Amino acid sequence: MAVSLNDIKTKIASTKNTSQITNAMQMVSAAKLGKSEEAAKNFQIYSQKVRKLVTDILHGDVVLDSQNPMLIHRPVKKTGYIVITSDRGLVGGYNATILKSMMELLADYHEKHDFAIIAIGGIGADFFKARGIQPVYELRGLADQPSFDEVRKIINKTVEMYQSEIFDELYVCYNHHINSLTSQMRVEQMLPIIDLDPNEADEDYKHTFTLETNREELLDQLLPQFAESMIYGAIIDAKTAENAAGMTAMQTATDNAKKVINDLTIQYNRARQAAITQEITEIVAGASALE
Template identity: 30%
Template structure:
């Protein structure tokens, strides 16, 4: 049985850890509230913009309007945008992304990787460190976006990806991230970012027919709205991941706090038993010594 000093030291250590995890849970809860507000405000705008694109696309003559972002190419060079967090202590938030990315590469892009034509663009320090250490081809310029997450910085990354696609540096771009469902649930998604897929293909319902008035013309509107939609989609992905991260951290720190409380109960019980055993031993020694003196007298 451990001595009292060891048990007391463990109790102090677990108590300090519990205070830290409790504080981290409170910080994550405050950040989650802000992140959740941002993503809930962004979703309706993103969905409405996608609906407009679907309706406009249905009424546009494809021979008159060119959409270079929808040009399907033979897949020889692939970019995977992998979104994680900058810090850990958020449960399986990052590890699930790593596992999904590696499974996707093995399942669909093994030949591309073997040819050296697979590139990863990590967003989040954890993704950058993980894949850089394992020898993947990594774009290093945008892994720090979560240190100052706003539309201006996300726009730079989105424009880089879009320009590289137009210049033929990549034939296909996918984004892998955690979608925010609720505080306890994050869903790993991988979505094709480029080339743009037909929106109506994702929904069996026909597009709503709206007679738009185009000013100045269809070609100008179409050339403006598609790039804007892509940039909004990219930013929305980062907001989803940010909200998911805070939810995962809040849940993980809450569980850690509860586990520390259970461990403290066990340690205090052990401490009391050890202390009682020590007292009982001292009493027995005193009684034994008194009996020995009595018999000797």
Template identity: 35%
Template sequence: MASKLEIKNRIRSVDSTKKITKAMQLVAASKLRKSKERMENNKEYAFYLKDSVDTILSSIKASDHHYLMPNNSKRVLTIVYTSDMGLCGGYNANVFKMIQEHLNPEDPMIILGSRGGAWVTRRGYQVVKSLYNVDEEAYEDIVDVANLALKMYVEKEIGTIQILYTEFINSMSFEPKIIKLLPVERNYDLEKDVLIQDTIFEPDGEAILDELVPLYLKSLLYSYWLETKTSEQASRQSAMENATDNAQELRDGLELKFNQARQAAITQEITEIVGGANAL
């Protein structure tokens, strides 16, 4: 059995770790609330913008617009969202698993987050742009990503733009998803189509698409970024909560061992005293 001093030192070490994980849990909980608020506030704008795009797409029956029709390139550009910090459970590991299972290492990739950047670079993926330390308010960084992706698409360097992000379901559930962004897929709503078939657009619908689709793409990328950051904080809060609980459980076990060691020492002293008295 370990000595009382050794056990006491281990208890101090566990207490120190527990304080750190508890503090990180509280910080993550605070950031989670703010991230959820930003995500929810952005949803209404993103919804109405998507509705506008759907309305215009439904009105263009036969269009060879470059944002709607596939080009000859077979290359797929994937925009991947990961974290810059660790200690967030399986958050990044789940994204890496999706990369391994679904992405072609020869296809180009834009990566956000230093954890993902380091991982894909070590494995030889074709990274055309990396962005690190991007916070929830850095809309300009997302715009830069969108502009690069659109430039590659218009110049036919790529035939598809997709995103790999982490969908936020609730505070305990979040999972990585791959969503195709371009070319835009038209989902016809027959009832809605009847209502807007006589709509007159000024300028024409295709000219509006030239301006609206890039704006729509930037909105989507930012929405997915906010959702990803919310998932990251939720994962970190959960991981730190589990770490704090495990530290407390470990401390309880060490305290039991310490009490047993102290009791054994007292028993030994009593036995020695009694033995000495009997010898006299």
């Protein structure tokens, strides 16, 4: 059945409107990405300083054999996972990548429900609930550039659950931002805290400190803050990857809309040419009949 010229014109106009929307969304995501990348860069400076401070205290002039529970590996009866997704769609394969990987991880390492899910983002929370996995805690509506105050509640709650032995180890699962086109799914251990051994070749660690209180008491204060900073850093990284995915998805949608408009324009011109040819043919035939 032939498509009328008016139908094609309507499709072209509708597709143009859609392309304008996706192009605007692409520009918004690009602006958000720039801010997210700057926030992630600034946070890395803070994170490195905190890590160095904690490492220095543990490995000062005398190595401290700390008994802080956040440093001690205990028998693992249950594993906690913080899973970071978005609250909305229109971000390409961002959510599908992390959720598919999480289900494979749970299938490989957890035959029983010996795990706990902390969901950051509505997509992930709803995904797990639909599969009979009830998150022990969830956070929705997080800003694109979240402040620490926005996530303080869930971070504090997570650290508290670990200290209360609700789970014995904690991992953060998220998409790590590499560049505007690429992200990589990561599963990083947050608790107990690891990788605090100093690099022997780094002279910066070889200091003698004069402390107003003993090192164990300092660690009692610093280690929860260090764990919180690592979790917050993962959230910022994930948000950066989300904004990049949103920008790429909208760019792809805009490019596809332009291609559809081009194809429809060609179809319209051909249909119009056929209609004109038909009209000319009818006029010539009518003129011939009058001769």
